Amino acid sequence: MSLERGPANGTETGPAVPSNGGEKPSALSRDEVFDILSNQRRRHALHFLKQRNGDGTELRELSTQVAAWENGKSAERVTSDERRRVYTSLQQFHLPKLDRNGIVEYDDRRGSVELAGEATDLDVYLDVVEESDVPWSQYYLGLSGLSLALFGVVSVEIYPLTLVPALAWGVLVALVFTVSALAHTYHDRRMRLGADGPPADLREP
Template structure:
């Protein structure tokens, strides 16, 4: 073992292609780490630790960032600097530069977005929903093509417009439902700019 200082390599190793379920659960098991993920996803993937800690302290104390006390900010700052950000850096989610007090999201961080969405056990997933919707559209189109009533009596443009409307309404519902069913949705902080 060398007694000299350990030099960090010029370039950090590439984050893993896929995170194991254990790593994902470990990273998302803590509310402050989830807040870091939310913040970086909303802030184009870069943050200064001072701004990040002030915003997270505001979310935790249900305040605006300019109302956060120095004690509240320092408590979050220290926890992020000493524990959470190094752990996230080791997992390959962020690049934490403690000397510059900056945090940068890796490509792997955006992969966590899918884990923040939850599908309750009694519901079908959106991918299943869209598959069924596609099968319905194909069967309606085939029925109209071969002359099955009542689809044969409806003009093709009207059928196409109806299918497009159903798809658009489904997309709006998907976006709304996705925002409501994220892991920790009851604790989801406001957008960074708010």
């Protein structure tokens, strides 16, 4: 089944017809997860649903909040046209797609939606790296290199490093790695779908 992708705001057009006869898969593959999360509107919808801690919501409330994030305003200031565009997109394409994949339970007749079992496969964080930042992997690689260089210099007993005991240098390095790990953990939690506040890709650095 081919799809035509719309504007950059996450709109997709195309037939919302299940390709598997309506049967929901037992598990999501990595490609399916990436495909689902590649669309901004779906990410924002899932972010809001995860924030509700298992409680369902009405399609109108969901579309209002997603429209608010997309337009950079509060939910109270969303216009009827802004909400209608998101409402139609979620109703006709995105929610049926998520329902077919077992991620949400969507009742089109009642206009209600809630997370389903496969949503646990989307318990990932979106690692948004600003142009002025470096990925965490490179950060830890650089930190390891500096630590090895420090130990090398300390081992040859170069003054004035000899004024500090070798054990103290080891404690310092361990402390730096501990603080870095805590900062990394905090960063990951903020970037996860369902974290407090707006979606990760809308937060200011």
